[in-house]
Amino acid sequence: MSSTPQPGTSESAHEEEEPWLSSDEVAKLWPVRKDWLPGVARRADVRVRTYGGASRGTWGAEPTFHSFHPGDVRRAAPAIAEGRVGIPSKWRTDTPDGRRTEFWGNLTARVAGTLMLLALLGGVLLILGTGVFLLTVE
Structure with a gap:
């Protein structure tokens, strides 16, 4: 995220600017699930800076x-x-539908x-069991 001021902005205005809020901070202020914050911000006319997401x-x-x-x-x-x-x-955290979702x-x-961990553990045990079997067979 760039912290450079917009063209035409005076230096004093840039220095006094509040830091923009992260998704975690906004999720504490709004009763909205974190995944949907950008969509809600668009609907509420809140300015959003997006960064990352490069292919x-x-x-x-x-x-x-x-x-x-922040304002x-x-x-x-x-x-x-x-x-x-x-x-x-x-999308909301204060509705039955939102809490259920x-x-x-x-x-x-x-x-x-949990299933992925069980599959990994089963694979490791299978490999170890095969190794022990092969070492004990004459």
């Missing part, structure tokens, strides 16, 4: 990070909390992670 060719892309303008975030917080910004209920997403990730 890595066959390996996908770099992670994308977002920074949010815009504070201005939009009451409207988002009161539901005056059109946000799908699954987050629960099932977390559960799915944990089950998938």
